[in-house]
Amino acid sequence: MAYQQITIAVNDHTAERLADALMAHGALSAAIEDAYAGTANEQAIFGEPGMPAEQIWQQSKVIALFDEHTDAAPVVAAAADDCNIAVPDYDTEYLPEQDWVRLTQAQFEPIQISERLWITPSWHEAPGGRAVNLQLDPGLAFGTGSHPTTRLCLQWLDRHLQGGEAVLDYGCGSGILAIAALKLGAGSAAGVDIDEQAIRASNDNAAQNDAPARFYLPDALPEGQFDVVVANILANPLRLLGGLLAERTKQGGHIVLSGILDEQIEEMSGIYSEWFDLSPAQTDEGWACLSGVKR
Incomplete structure (x- = not known):
């Protein structure tokens, strides 16, 4: 099966709620990553006994996966409505069918x-x-x-x-x-x-x-x-x-x-x-x- 992957830039107040809402409306998976991963501004998240722990990145990206035939636009719109935010812009990438285990x-x-x-x-x-x-x-x-x-x-x-x-x-x-x-x-x-x-x-x-x-x-x-x-x-x-x-x-x-x-x-x-x-x-x-x- 081929897939489509969408990436949405969000802030720390929205990321978890939006990822959960996308899953609720039909996404196959939804992950949150640091928007600055791989750059000098990458933010490490950790926690240790007796010290405060950062829970999520200040600027994140939500990456959601759908099958190739799903119309992602209404899913994103419904998820945004659940989160009481404007419908966000997003990037779409199509992933060809592969043997993911071997890859x-x-x-x-x-x-x-x-x-x-x-x-x-x-x-x-x-x-x-x-x-x-x-x-x-x-x-x-x-x-x-x-x-x-x-x-x-x-x-x-x-x-x-x-x-x-x-x-x-x-x-x-x-x-x-x-x-x-x-x-x-x-x-x-x-x-x-x-x-x-x-x-x-x-x-x-x-x-x-x-x-x-x-x-x-x-x-x-x-x-x-x-x-x-x-x-x-x-x-x-x-x-x-x-x-x-x-x-x-x-x-x-x-x-x-x-x-x-x-x-x-x-x-x-x-x-x-x-x-x-x-x-x-x-x-x-x-x-x-x-x-x-x-x-």
Whole structure:
């Protein structure tokens, strides 16, 4: 089946109501995206314990999908009426019939992280020999190994884990770092995320990899300290979480921080040097990874 896709520019007060109204009037799907995605004005949305969370972008676009024979105009008009707004302008794009499963899978090839560490989707054959392979399919939760911040953290784990460590992945997303730590010899691994979907995805990925990692919402994480604490999130939550992450790190243990832009290295180093002796940052495509030892 071929489809038509319409894109409507909206503000933050309208986006969710309009997406819901489009679905109610016959859209096959309706998604909300940042209107500035891929530009310098892209707005990250996140939430952490004890800090306010942005719920939606200030300028968004609603992307709705219909079958090729649907007249979208009356649907948009009816949805706008439900939302008490003027009928908006929209762009239309026709999408030819394709094997969407094969097309999506073709975009995700095995990723080599280091000489021995690989991330492999389930529809590809795992590398042989001495390779350490993580089987991970792209999904709703962040973290498939393709982003520089994830690669930097995985490479750190590969270089520095000696075996038997207790590892905490704070902001676990897909669970990839906790799972990788176990595959690389850690004795135990736990993950924390504020998103229940991330917890579900992490548990699924751990089961797929036969990795006994445990994942928690922040308030459910048991008390205790860890030999290695990894936080691959964003600079703003990292600014606020320094004390919490330091408390969770054993004396002499390691902190690993990413989600930091090159220009934020000095600021983040200043914050975390209160608790840790930091090593020079590692960088990849404009992103940085800071690591250090707790005093």
